[in-house]
Amino acid sequence: MQFRYDFTRLLVTNFRECFLFYRDVMGFTPTFGTENDTYADFSTGTVNIALFDKREMAATVGAEKLPERVESKDSVCLIFGVASVDETSEYLRLKGVRMVVEPTDHPDWGIRTAHFRDPDGNLIEINQPIEQV
Known part of the structure; x- marks a missing residue:
């Protein structure tokens, strides 16, 4: 199967x-x-x-x-690759999206990320590769 x-x-x-x-x-x-x-x-x-x-x-x-919502940590995060986290974050702000975490480099992961939520509270990450030093 x-x-x-x-x-x-x-x-x-x-x-x-x-x-x-x-x-x-x-x-x-x-x-x-x-x-x-x-x-x-x-x-x-x-x-x-x-x-x-x-x-x-x-x-x-x-x-x-069952209860509609329970206060808890996120269990799912949608991940989208983008050409530029900074430019995409600015585009999202202009569309009224509030960033949960501003663009941040994660050298250990090899990516730059930013996080925000959809209108229902689902966590979303955008990321791009960063050069390893």
Whole structure:
């Protein structure tokens, strides 16, 4: 048996806001669904992203009575490679995105990163390779 990783599905409470964020801010092309639906797919290049209304998914797996959110550390981070972390961070700021962590070099990792969140609070990292000294 072989598994193929097709896409990441984010279960969101703010579907419309997240749809608009991934389409208008991140610039991904929707391949299924609109901001008025409860499910959408976006083409991102290699692995696609899907959004699905969290309440519908909870009903599907019998978790409707569980708390909506619990304060915890992040368990998922979407990672996107970019040509320039600094230029992309500036573009995101102009789109109204608040950076969680400003552009930072991580020589031990070999990358420069910045972090922000989508409208539903999902953590996102952008990164670029840095020269090793």
